[in-house]
Amino acid sequence: MPSIDKPADCAPVDCSVAAEPEPRSETAEESVDLPLPASDEPRAPSTDEPPAPTSDLQKPAEPEGAVGVPPPLLPVIEIDDLDWPALCHLIKAGGIRARIQHTVREMETLLSRPGGPKMLFDGYRSSPTDRAILVADVGEAPLWIIGDLHGDLLALEAALALVRTHPQYGSEHARLIFLGDLFDDEGFGLEVLLRIFELVVADPAKICIVAGNHDEALAHDGVWFTSTVSPSDFSEFLNRNRGDDWITQAGKLAIQLFNNAPRALFFPDGLFVAHGGFPLTDLHANLQITGDWNSSSCLSDFVWARAHPTARKKLPNRFTRGSQFGHEDFAAFCSLASSLGRSVTHMVRGHDHVQERYMFYPAYHAHPILTTVALSRRLSREFVGTYERVPTIALYAKNAVPQVFRLNIPSELVREIYPEPIETAVDGSQ
Ligand SMILES: [Mn+2]
Numbered sequence: 001m002p003s004i005d006k007p008a009d010c011a012p013v014d015c016s017v018a019a020e021p022e023p024r025s026e027t028a029e030e031s032v033d034l035p036l037p038a039s040d041e042p043r044a045p046s047t048d049e050p051p052a053p054t055s056d057l058q059k060p061a062e063p064e065g066a067v068g069v070p071p072p073l074l075p076v077i078e079i080d081d082l083d084w085p086a087l088c089h090l091i092k093a094g095g096i097r098a099r100i101q102h103t104v105r106e107m108e109t110l111l112s113r114p115g116g117p118k119m120l121f122d123g124y125r126s127s128p129t130d131r132a133i134l135v136a137d138v139g140e141a142p143l144w145i146i147g148d149l150h151g152d153l154l155a156l157e158a159a160l161a162l163v164r165t166h167p168q169y170g171s172e173h174a175r176l177i178f179l180g181d182l183f184d185d186e187g188f189g190l191e192v193l194l195r196i197f198e199l200v201v202a203d204p205a206k207i208c209i210v211a212g213n214h215d216e217a218l219a220h221d222g223v224w225f226t227s228t229v230s231p232s233d234f235s236e237f238l239n240r241n242r243g244d245d246w247i248t249q250a251g252k253l254a255i256q257l258f259n260n261a262p263r264a265l266f267f268p269d270g271l272f273v274a275h276g277g278f279p280l281t282d283l284h285a286n287l288q289i290t291g292d293w294n295s296s297s298c299l300s301d302f303v304w305a306r307a308h309p310t311a312r313k314k315l316p317n318r319f320t321r322g323s324q325f326g327h328e329d330f331a332a333f334c335s336l337a338s339s340l341g342r343s344v345t346h347m348v349r350g351h352d353h354v355q356e357r358y359m360f361y362p363a364y365h366a367h368p369i370l371t372t373v374a375l376s377r378r379l380s381r382e383f384v385g386t387y388e389r390v391p392t393i394a395l396y397a398k399n400a401v402p403q404v405f406r407l408n409i410p411s412e413l414v415r416e417i418y419p420e421p422i423e424t425a426v427d428g429s430q
Contacts, residue, residue: 024392070366071270071346074403076358077169082161083154084413091153091417096198098193100246103194106201117257119200120175120208121265124145129295132264132293132302134342139393141206143174144394145273147350147373148179148212151187151234154417155374155391162393169395169405173206177265179350179372180212180275180303182254183234184227185379190237190247190324193254211261212275212350213303220233225251231381263302264293266337270345277305277325277349278333280316291340297364307352307371310363327364334367348394348402355385358392358404368401370394376409377418388414 040335096103110117116128124135144163149156163174183189200207217229223243225235238251263275272278279287279298286363287298304321308314311326325333330347337344347369352359359371388411394402 014202039383044065047253068084070368071400073360073368073401074397076404076406078406078408079162079166079169080408082158082166082407082409084410087154087157087161087412088416090157096153096194099198100194100250103197103201104246104249104253107197107257108249109255110201110204111253116260117200117204119204120177120206125262125383130294131262131299132266133262134266136268138267138396138398139175140270141175142169142171143175143177143294144178145348145372145394145396145402147371147393148181148353149183149192149374150181150185150214150379151183151189151192151249152201152375152391153188153191153195154409155376155407155416156192158376158391159374159393160199162405162407174205175208177208177210179273179348180210180216180261181350182212183218184229184231185381185405186233186289187377189234190250193250197250197253208265209257209261210265210275211258211263211272211303215254215261216256216303218251218258220252220255263299266342266344267396268343270343271396271402272337272344272347274302274347274349276303276322276351277301277307278330278337278344278347280305280323280325281313281329281332282316282318284332284336288336288339293342307349307361307364307369309359309361312363327361327367330367330369332365346370346401353379353382355382355389356395357389358406360401370401370404372402372404374407376414380421387420 116122121133123134124133126134142163144159145158146159163176164170164172173249176199178196182192186189188238196207196209200209212262214227214229214234216230217227217232218235219226219228225238227235235251238247241247263274267273279301283295283297283301287293287295292298300321301323304323306322306324308324308326311324312328313326314324314329317323334344344367346367349369349371350373351373352371353373354371357373361369361371372392372394374393376389376391378387378389388404388409390408392404392406394404397403
């Protein structure tokens, strides 16, 4: 793959050094999938076995009007029949990089339009800078949710093949919500970014990009790209390529796009969408009074908060942006949001790179949360499990938890596109 800047990005020193500067905010990402008790194994739900109704201990005092059974979990769908050789060829052909000038120009034009780019759900912003959008009508065309990609061009192309051309599930009208974290963790960060730019430019009304913590952390100080998160290899890649005006401009456009990208979406059926979480409990009293969903602390929690799989409550820790929440914290948020006119009953998010690449947390059965990430490989900061993973995406279903689709990419293809780095094999030692 001569056109792809991979070998340099895979230098072993990047992986080990980058993990150290900010351990408190990012190492929690792995700790979530390490100590799970057996009861937290992801499960494949079936329609005839809905989650148990809320027990009396779960929500003793919730003032919900339309209390009923929680939104159901739908069966997980296995996708095995994509055209894998064609996907492999597509990625190796390097076309995305070859189209960079056109893509960057088009994106530049779109972002400088007076009325904004008019992307999916932008019409529901209460003001041009509203980043916690109350969506009045989700629309009818299929709506897919794609979690963390971290440079996973293979998972992205597989997802696009599914949502557009699959004989059973594909549609030319398909719309996409990206849950952020498009780059960092090596892989094909620039290609993923440019590919998503291409999708936006082709039809902005079909694409919504919710900012993740890695996207939000990227900045430019006038000379250099910077990042406040670790790993931050994408900003290092951009700096290494500062002689290339097109790559530099792509990075700057990404920053511009993410600055004003939504941090949260509230759907009318109670689905809440964000990269990480929701305003944690120490913000609730103030939020109740002000109703200001766009306060900097609320916006930060949407992007950075992490799900604890089993805890009832977690004390917000404001010394780290990645503070955790428990299932009663989410129930409290659902209650608060509903009292502020935003019904929240369930959530879809990315952020935590769970080993199975999707997770329904049993402890959250009263208010289900789906975590979905589209990562086909074990990242260098993950230390357990197989190298090949099954990336997932999810399909919006009204009044239900979004339906999980597992993209069963053949192992050989994963290894061909992402050769396993020798230095992280077996035991994770560097
Ligand atoms: Mn992530």
